[in-house]
Amino acid sequence: MNPSRxxxxxxxxPAIALLLILESLLLPNPRERNFELLTEMVYSKAAESLGASxxxxxGMTQQAIVEGVVVRGRMPFHFAAxxxxxxxAGKELSNPYADDGDVLxxxxxxxGRFCAVCHGHDGGGRGPVVERGMLPPPxxxxxxxxAIADGEMFxxxxxxxxxxxxxxxxxxxxxxxxxxxxxxxxxxxxx
Ligand code: HEC
Numbered sequence: 018m019n020p021s022r023x024x025x026x027x028x029x030x031p032a033i034a035l036l037l038i039l040e041s042l043l044l045p046n047p048r049e050r051n052f053e054l055l056t057e058m059v060y061s062k063a064a065e066s067l068g069a070s071x072x073x074x075x076g077m078t079q080q081a082i083v084e085g086v087v088v089r090g091r092m093p094f095h096f097a098a099x100x101x102x103x104x105x106a107g108k109e110l111s112n113p114y115a116d117d118g119d120v121l122x123x124x125x126x127x128x129g130r131f132c133a134v135c136h137g138h139d140g141g142g143r144g145p146v147v148e149r150g151m152l153p154p155p156x157x158x159x160x161x162x163x164a165i166a167d168g169e170m171f172x173x174x175x176x177x178x179x180x181x182x183x184x185x186x187x188x189x190x191x192x193x194x195x196x197x198x199x200x201x202x203x204x205x206x207x208x
Contacts, residue, residue, distance in 0.1 A: 092190045096172055103172040110168030112194050116201070124199030127192055131184055140203040152180060157200050158207035170197045 043054075053059065064070055064078045073080065087093055096102045114120045129138065137144040140157030147153045155161060165173075174193050177183040188196065 094175060094190070096176070098176045100178075103169045103176070103178070106172035107166035107169030110171055112167040112171075112197055113191075114194050114198050116198060120195050120198050121202055123192065124195035124197070124202075127188055127196050128199050128203075131187055132196065135181070140200060154181065158204050162200075163204055163207060167194075167197050167201075170200065 066079055068078050069076055070078045082088070096106045128136075128140075133144050134146045135144045135151065135154050136142055136157055137147070140162075142153040142156045171190075171193055173181070174188070174196065175183060175185045175190075184193070
């Protein structure tokens with residue numbers, strides 16, 4: 018047998034046969050496109066966040082936060098309700114935000130959304146809710162509000178005070194500080 022024929026028999030024919038076998042295994046229907054190998058990696062089974070889970074503790078996807086963990090973006094707040102605690106917050110906390118354009122813009126937006134209904138857009142205490150009969154809150158430019166420290170105001174917004182409820186669920190801590198900066202800008206004319 019001449020060498021080129023032998024190469025054909027020993028190498029190419031088995032290689033072609035192997036390719037044909039592979040092709041028939043991989044593409045049972047060669048007219049179908051996009052045969053996908055290892056599809057579990059492409060389409061992984063997504064777990065629903067509130068669903069049951071076989072593999073996780075307590076049989077749930079959602080796991081309880083480990084004790085002592087501080088959720089990212091949340092500032093721990095070690096104050097109880099009440100005036101004494103508010104005064105303590107006034108001494109121990111300070112506003113991390115400076116009096117800057119973006120801060121005032123965000124603070125003003127939130128004040129308009131969450132506070133102006135009662136306090137009025139100018140903070141004077143005559144918002145639409147008051148116009149309809151609710152007892153007016155004190156002016157945010159009044160003597161007391163001018164004397165309240167930022168930290169105490171943060172406590173009032175977080176825990177509430179008297180007739181005013183807590184706004185902790187509506188406004189994240191960072192934004193609460195911005196609202197307080199905005200109130201300071203409303204107080205300018207009264208200073
Ligand atoms: C449902 C009406 C209402 C809303 C909404 C409201 N407040 Fe008040 N706020 C009051 C009332 C009423 C008081 C007086 C509470 C008291 O001392 O009895 C008050 C008191 C305050 C005080 C203390 C003023 C002082 O002189 O003691 C601050 C500061 C304050 N609010 C800020 C805010 C901010 C900031 C928001 C928005 C995030 C807000 N409030 C939303 C009704 C409201």
